[in-house]
Amino acid sequence: MKISNFKSGQILIIAAIFLTVILILTAALFTRVAGFLRFGSNSILREQATNLAEAGVDNAIWQLNETAGTYTGESNTPLGTTGTFTVTIQEKTPPNPQLKTIVSTGYIPNATSPRAKQTIKVDAQVNSEGxxxxxxxxxxxxxxxxxxxxxxxxxxxxxxxxxxxxxxxxxxxxxxxxxxxxxxxxxxxxxxxxxxxxxxxxxxxxxxxxxxxxxxxxxxxxxxxxxxxxxxxxxxxxxxxxxxxxxxxxxxxxxxxxxxxxxxxxxxxxxxxxxxxxxxxxxxxxxxxxxxxxxxxxxxxxxxxxxxxxxxxxxxxxxxxxxxxxxxxxxxxxxxxxxxxxxxxxxxxxxxxxxxxxxxxxxxxxxxxxxxxxxxxxxxxxxVGPGGSWQIKKGTYRFTSSP
Known part of the structure; x- marks a missing residue:
């Protein structure tokens, strides 16, 4: 009887150890999976923010052409239900009416409490023949x-x-x-x-x-x-x-x-x-x-x-x-x-x-x-016209950490 109880106790201990190992492995795996999912979610958000910033750049080029170069930017413009973008136009030093810097920031879901943010800078120039x-x-x-x-x-x-x-x-x-x-x-x-x-x-x-x-x-x-x-x-x-x-x-x-x-x-x-x-x-x-x-x-x-x-x-x-x-x-x-x-x-x-x-x-x-x-x-x-036709200057596309 004592021998039987002893064997039963050993089995319980082994089962407990095995269960503990399984739980530890499961927790570790869950943590890795959760981290992977979180990383994937953040990557998607960053990509969406980048797309919003690029949409802001495209809109700025269109606005510069529509306004003969007088466009100065805009704030918190929504794009569907995904997020917003903000655009500023920076003048060169010394001032050059044919060359400007576009700074566009995309926010997911908004600029007030963003889950993701991405800022792009490009130079825009007048399309001209030299x-x-x-x-x-x-x-x-x-x-x-x-x-x-x-x-x-x-x-x-x-x-x-x-x-x-x-x-x-x-x-x-x-x-x-x-x-x-x-x-x-x-x-x-x-x-x-x-x-x-x-x-x-x-x-x-x-x-x-x-x-x-x-x-x-x-x-x-x-x-x-x-x-x-x-x-x-x-x-x-x-x-x-x-x-x-x-x-x-x-x-x-x-x-x-x-x-x-x-x-x-x-x-x-x-x-x-x-x-x-x-x-x-x-x-x-x-x-x-x-x-x-x-x-x-x-x-x-x-x-x-x-x-x-x-x-x-x-x-x-x-x-x-x-x-x-x-x-x-x-x-x-x-x-x-x-x-x-x-x-x-x-x-x-x-x-x-x-x-x-x-x-x-x-x-x-x-x-x-x-x-x-x-x-x-x-x-x-x-x-071809006053202010010319604005386009992105090749080689100037870059990401930046601040708007």
């Missing part, structure tokens, strides 16, 4: 001819000659490069003189890009000429025929312009006349410029002024022509403070014409005409 104008003027094999006290304030590159025409007192204040010869004297080159240089490629302009952007704004058919003689904004717009701005008025350019030839190959010319007539770039472009492209010739011989923005550096209007005429660009009696591009045609400046930069197959300067180079043109950018 073009480097490193010289006051650059010509292809047609070269440069300077006559009658003409002056270039800046450096010059010619894939042909730099020749002295009639008269004297021609001046280049910077350096001069020519694949051919440089007539010094009589041309007074204040910098270095570099004849026999290697040919230099000209800056490129994507004609089709700017034509497409102008065409997006609508088409106006001119019969045969559209005349603008009153103060009005223009662009983005395609004009089929000839386009003239006149009447001593100020016309504000809000986007790309394409002056196109008609189906019979007629028209496509752009002109300005009368001394107080201005084509002014909308200040919203900041340091960006925009483009007027003409299938025909550009004529500013009867007055007219191109006016850049007041930003630093300035945003310029670039007048582009695809004409092959020797007088594809003609400027005189005007302060045309713009950029002129006639890669397959000629440029002619006379009678106190003032130009910021000119690219042409050949250039003729007479009668005290002047090229005044702006150093900011070395890294010029051109956009």
């Amino acid at each position: 073009a480097s104008f490193r010289y006051a003027t650059q010509t292809l094999e047609g070269g440069i001819t300077m006559s009658n006290s003409s002056r270039i304030n800046g450096s010059v590159y010619s894939n042909g000659n730099i020749a002295a025409g009639v008269g004297g007192s021609q001046v280049i204040t910077g350096d001069a490069w020519a694949v051919g010869n440089i007539d010094e004297p009589p041309i007074d080159v204040m910098g270095t003189t570099n004849p026999g240089a290697s040919p230099q490629p000209a800056p490129t302009v994507d004609y089709d890009f700017w034509k497409d952007k102008a065409d997006d704004g609508g088409i106006t058919t001119c019969s045969p000429k559209c005349t603008i003689d009153y103060a009005t904004p223009i662009g983005s717009q395609k004009y089929v025929g000839d386009l003239e701005i006149t009447g001593n008025v100020t016309v504000t350019m809000n986007g790309p312009i394409w002056v196109a030839k008609d189906g019979f190959g007629n028209g496509g010319n752009f002109s300005m006349s009368q001394g107080l007539t201005k084509l002014k770039l909308n200040e919203g472009f900041g340091s960006n410029g925009t483009v007027l492209i003409a299938d025909g010739n550009i004529d500013l011989t009867q007055g007219g002024t191109l006016e850049p923005t007041s930003a630093s550096p300035k945003g310029y209007i670039m007048l582009v022509t695809t004409s092959t005429d020797s007088t594809a660009v003609q400027i005189s009696q005007s302060g045309a403070t713009g950029i002129f591009y006639a890669l397959v045609g000629g440029g002619v400046l006379s009678q106190s014409a003032h130009v910021a930069s000119l690219i042409a197959k050949t250039l003729t300067m007479t009668q005290s005409s002047t090229l005044d180079y702006d150093t900011g043109l070395a890294s010029a950018t051109f956009s």
Whole structure:
């Protein structure tokens, strides 16, 4: 009897030990499973908070484009029943109207008592086309001819000659490069003189890009000429025929312009006349410029002024022509403070014409005409509208621990 009781006691002890081990293992396993489930739940919450923050970034880009860059952010915007996001727009130092930082924070379920929070920072910039104008003027094999006290304030590159025409007192204040010869004297080159240089490629302009952007704004058919003689904004717009701005008025350019030839190959010319007539770039472009492209010739011989923005550096209007005429660009009696591009045609400046930069197959300067180079043109950018089209700058997406 005693032996039987002893064996029963041993069995109970062993069972208790076994049960204790099972309970310990079960508790440990439960703790690990609970931790795993909690970790998984937290991961899901963090992912949801990240999605909310990214939604805030997408919304900010849309708002910047809708408001021409004036959007400043928003707070506690709900997205369904999942959570909210808060967005702030930070300006760069020094201020740059074409570059901003978007800070977006997603909260699950709200900012007051969040179970999860994630903050994303990205830089947003205006979508623009870059073009480097490193010289006051650059010509292809047609070269440069300077006559009658003409002056270039800046450096010059010619894939042909730099020749002295009639008269004297021609001046280049910077350096001069020519694949051919440089007539010094009589041309007074204040910098270095570099004849026999290697040919230099000209800056490129994507004609089709700017034509497409102008065409997006609508088409106006001119019969045969559209005349603008009153103060009005223009662009983005395609004009089929000839386009003239006149009447001593100020016309504000809000986007790309394409002056196109008609189906019979007629028209496509752009002109300005009368001394107080201005084509002014909308200040919203900041340091960006925009483009007027003409299938025909550009004529500013009867007055007219191109006016850049007041930003630093300035945003310029670039007048582009695809004409092959020797007088594809003609400027005189005007302060045309713009950029002129006639890669397959000629440029002619006379009678106190003032130009910021000119690219042409050949250039003729007479009668005290002047090229005044702006150093900011070395890294010029051109956009499709005031404030341009905002997009995320590549390589700037990052997470941050604080809003």
